[in-house]
Amino acid sequence: MNALLNKWYKNHALVYKILLFLVTTLFIVYLFPKTGKFRYSFEKGKPWQSENLYAPFNFAIKKGSDEISIEEEAIKKVSPVFFELDQDVKENVQNNYSTSFNEKFADSLIANNNTIKLYQRGISLIDRLYDEGVLDSQYPYNKERPVVLVTDNKIQRSLLFNDLFEISSLRPTIEMHFGSEVSANVKNKIISLFFDVIKPNLSLNDNLTEKALQEELQKISPTRGSIEKDQLIISKGQVVEDEQFAILNSLKSEYESQVWNTANYNWVLVAYTLLVALALLMLLLFLRKYRIEVFLNNTKVTFIFFNIALMVVLTTLVINYNSQYIYIVPLCVLPLVLKAFFDARLGLFAHVLTVLLLGFIVPNSYEYMFLQIIAGIVTILTVSELYKRANLFISVGQITFIYIIAYFAFFVIHEGQVSNIKWETFGLFILCGLATLFVQPLIYIYEKIFGLVSDVSLLELSDTNTKLLKELSNRAPGTFHHSLNVANLAEASANEIGANAMLVRVGALYHDIGKMLNPTYFTENQSNGVNPHDELSNSESAKVIIDHVINGVEIAKKNNLPDRVIDFIRTHHGTSLVYYFYMKEKSLSEEEIDSKEFSYPGPKPFSKETAILMMCDSVEAASKSLKEPTSTKINDFVENIVNKQMETGQFLNANITFKEIQAIKKVLKHKLANIYHLRIEYPE
Template structure:
C-alpha cells in the first residue's frame, strides 16, 4: 500500500488527488443509497388486482378529489333571496298613475258635441294619454295599451274610474304584499286575473284592460342575491381543506381492484413505474456533494504531509463506505420487522476506528456524516425524509465512544468500553420509547434492550477485528500497536535483552529521555519511547564491538584498523533496519533505526584514521543517513548521544550535564542534522531543559555511607 500511495503522489498533486478520491467515494455512496430515495414503484394497469398492500411514499395533494369536494359543497349552498317591500308600493303607484293620467287627460280635453267632434276628442285624448304613459316605462318596458283599451277608460265616468283605480290598486297591493319568486310570477298573475274576472264591481267594458294592468303589475318581489350567493360559495370552497394522500397511507389493499381513483392516487404519489420522480435523486446528489465538500475542506486545510493526508483520506472513505454497506445490509431486512432495525447498527465502529487510526477531529466529522447517511437509509419511505431517531442515536453513541476511548492502552479495553457505549445507547432508546407515547409489549422492550447492547458490542468487535488489517495494509502505527511492541515479551526485545544487555539498558535510558522531550514539544512520546527500544537492534549482530556490551573485557577495536571499526559501527544502523524489516515491523520504527544517527561523523575513528592518514575523506566516516525526517527521530538522535556521553562522565553534576547537553545539541545543529525535520530552535531549548531535568534525576548525588569497621 505504501508503494501505491507513492505512485499516486507522483502522478497527482494532493488537492487533485483529494478531489478524485472524493468524487469516486461520492459515486459509490450514490450507487449504494439510490434505492433508499427512489422508493417503491409498481408496474400496474387499470382494473387489475393489486399484488401488494401499497402505501404512499410521500404526501401529495389529490387535486381531482379536492375539486370534487369543493363542487359538492358549492352545490349544497341554497340560493339567497332578498325581499323588496317597495315593489308593491311602486306597482300600486303605477296603477294609480295610469288612472290619474286618464282622469287628468279627460278633464283637460272636454267631450265634443257632434259625433265627429267626439271622435276627434277621443283620438286627441288617446294621443295625450300615450305621451303621459311613456313616463311609466321601467327599463324600457311598459304596459302596452291598444287604442280601444284606452278609449274604454275614457268612456267611464270619473267616479267609476276612481273606484276602479282604488279597488285594483288594493288588489295588486295585496298580491304583492308577500314574497314572490320568479317561478311564482305566472301563478300569481293567473290568480289576479281570476280575481279581476270575478270582481262584480268592475265594469265589464274595461275588464280586459284591468286584467292587462293587473297581470302587468305582478312581478317578483323576492329576487336572488347572486353576489351574496357567489361569496358564500367561494367561502364554502375555501373552507374545504385540500385532500391529501399522506405518507404511509394505504392507497390500495392487496387483492383490491385498481380502479380509476386508486390509479390516479398512485400516479400522483409517483409510484407508477412510468411516473418516477427525479427530485429525490437530485436531493441525494446535493446531499452527497455537501458531505464530500466537508471532507474536501477538512483534508485540504489539514497541516500534514501529503502522503499522510492521502493515507488517512483513503482510510476515512473506506470506513465511511463500509459503514454505509453495513447500514444497507440492515436496511434490507428492516421492512420485515415492526421495530426500528437501525438501532442494531454498530454506532461506535467508525468513530473508534478513525480516532485510533487518525485523530479525534476526523472521528467527530465521521460520526456526523454517518448519522446523516443512516437517516436516509433507514427512513421508512412513509414516515419522514430522514429518520431522525437513528441519526441522533448514532451521533450520541459515536460521540460517547470518543469520550470513553480516551486513555485506553490495551485492545482488550475496547470491549470494556463497549459496555459504557451500550449504556448510552440504552438511555437514548429509553428516551425514544418514552417520547413516542406508544404502548410496547415485553418483546419490543426486550428487542430494544438487546439492540443497544448488540450495537455497542458489534462496534467493539468490528473495531478490534478491522484495526489490525488496516494497520497492516497501510503500515500504520496506532497506540495499541505501539504498546504491544513495547512489551518485554516481544521476541526482538528479548533478543536485545539476552544478546546485548548493555544496549538494552542504554535503549531504556534513551527512551525515558526521548519520551519526556517529545511530550514537552508536542511530538509523539509513545512512538519515540518504543522506537528507542529497537533503535540499536542492529548491535545484536556484533554485540561485543559496542562498548556498553563489553563488560570490562578487552575492546576488540584496539586491535582493528580504523576503517574496519568504522564499517562495523556504521553498519549497525542499516543492520537494525533490515532486521526490523524482516520481522515486518512498522515503517516508523524502521525509520528510527535507520535515521537516528543521520549523517553524523564517527569522530573517534575518523581522528584515529587521520593520525595515520591526514588526507582521509571526512565523508567516508559519516553514517549514510538519511538525516532525521521527523521530530521524534531528531530528539532520539540527541537523546542517544546525550545518554552515552553523560554515562561516561566522571562525577556528573547539574552544571556539567547542562554544558554537555548544550554542546551535543549545538554540535548536531551546526552539523546540519536537523535540516530535514521541522524542529525549531525554541523547541531545541525546551528539549535541552527536559534532558537536563531528567538526567539530574538519574545521576543525582548520593550519600556516602560509612565503611564498616
C-alpha cells in the same frame, strides 16, 4: 508519449486518489435508496412548521396499515370455508348401523314393534346428521361463517358453519333425540352403537379456502379518496391529526415515487453524487491540510475510505432488512479504529462525515444524526489507551449509556409521555455496544491487511521477552541496557509534550538492533578492554558505526517489524556525523576530509516521536562520559547536545516546536539528575 508517461508516473499517487474518490462516491450513491427526498418533515400530533402546503399534483390518499388490517379482519370473518363432502359415507354408515343394530338387539326382550320403532328413530338421526354433514375435527370458525360443501371441486351446497355437526356433540344429541322413551340400558347401547358407526364425511379443503380468502383480500383498495392539484392540504401551525398525517404520508410516498420514475431520475442521481462527492472531498482536503503524512500514503487513504464505505454498506443492509434495527449497527467502531491507527481529530472528522452521508438513507434522520454524532464525540473523549481491555469495556458502557439517554429524551419530546416507550430499542443499543467490542479483533485484521500498526501491536512489541529483544540482550547486553534507558527517557519526554509515548518507547527499544551483527565495535559492549577499532582506519571504523543503521533496517524487515517502528531505526541519527572518527581523521590528514564519508545516510527525523528519540539517544549515550556530574554540568551537557542537533538542521522535517524541544530538555535534565544523584556512603 514518453513525456506523458513520465508525467503519469510522477503523479500516479494523485491519480490513484482521484480514482479512489470517484469509485467510492459512485459506490455510495449506488447504495442510496432509489427515491427522491421529501423536503418536509412532520410528526403526528405536532404543529405543521412550514408554510401552507398545497397539493403539487393529483394523488390518492393511501390507507394506513391499521385501516387495511381492520378490513382484512372483517373479510376473514365472512370469507367462505370450503369442505370436501364424501357422499359415500352416509350409505356406509347406514349399512353398518343396520348390521350393528341387529347384532346388539337380536336377543332383546323388547317387543318387536318397539324394536322396529327404535331402529327407525336411529335411521332418522343418521339422516339428520348427514343431511348437513359431520366434521372430521373441531375448527375455530365463527358460527355465522359461510360454508361451501364441494365434491371434486364442484359446489354441492352452501350453508353456515353452525349447521355442521361435530363428533364432540354426538352424545348429547343422541340423548336428546331418543329422550326418556327408552330405558337407560337401551340408551347406552344406542350411544355405543352410534359411536362405532358414525364417521365424518366433511374435511377442510385448505387450498380452496385460502384461495377464496386471498381473492377477497386482493379486492381491498390500498387508497381511499383523492386529493386534487392545488387543494390545501394543511395550514401553517395546524396540528397534524390522523387525516392530515395520512394525506402527508401519501404525498411523500407519491412524490418520491414520481421523482424517481420520471425524467428527473438523472437529476436526482446527479444531486446525490454531488453531495456525496462534496463530503468525501472535505475529507481529502482535511487530510491534505492537517494530516499530510496520511494524505501522501495511498494505503492509509484507502483504509479510511474503505471504512466509511463499510459503515454505509452495513447500514444499508440493515435498513433494507428492517429499519427498526438501525441502531444495532456499531457506527462508533469507525472513530475507534481511526483513532487507534491515526488520531482522535481525524477519527471524529471522518465519523461526522459518515453520519452526514447516512442521513440520506435513514428514517428520522435528524434524530439519528444527533445520536450518532454525540456517541462519536463520547467515543473520542472516553476511549484512551485502547490496548487496555478495561478501558474499552468502560468506554463501550459509557457510549451505550449516552445512546439510551439521548433516545429517551427524543422519545419524550416526540410523544410527550413515557408510558408507551419502546423498551426493545434499549436492547438494540446494548447489542450495538456489544458489537462495538469487536473493534479489537477488527484492528488486528486491519493490521494484517493494510500493514498498519496500532497501540495494541506496539504493546506487544514493547515486551522485552520478544524474540528480537531477547537476541539483542544476549548478543549485545550493553546496547540492550542503553536501549532500555533511552526508552524510559523517550517515553517521559513524549508524555510531556503529548506525543505518542507507546510508539516512541517501542522505537527506542529497537532503534539499535543493527548493533547485534558487530556488538564489540560499540563501546557499551566492550567489557574486556579490547577495542577492535584500533586495528581499523578511521573511515573503516566510521563505516562500521554507520552500518548499524542499515543493518538494523534489514533485521527489522526480516522480522516483520512495522514500518512505523523501522522509521525510528532509519532516523535516530539523521544525517549527523560520526564525530569522533571524523575529528580523528581530520587531525591526522592535512588534506580536506569529505564529511559525507563520515555521515549517516539519513533521513532526518520527520515526526515528533523520531525527533524525541534522536535527542534521547544522543544524550543517554553521551551521558556515560560525564565525570563527577553536577546539576550545572548536566544542564550544559543537555543544552549543548540538543542545540548542536538543531544547528545542523536535524529537526527541520519534524513537526516539533521550540517550546516542545525546551520541554524535552527539561525532562532530560531532570531524569539525568535523578540517575546521577549522589548516594550516601555507608560504613563498611
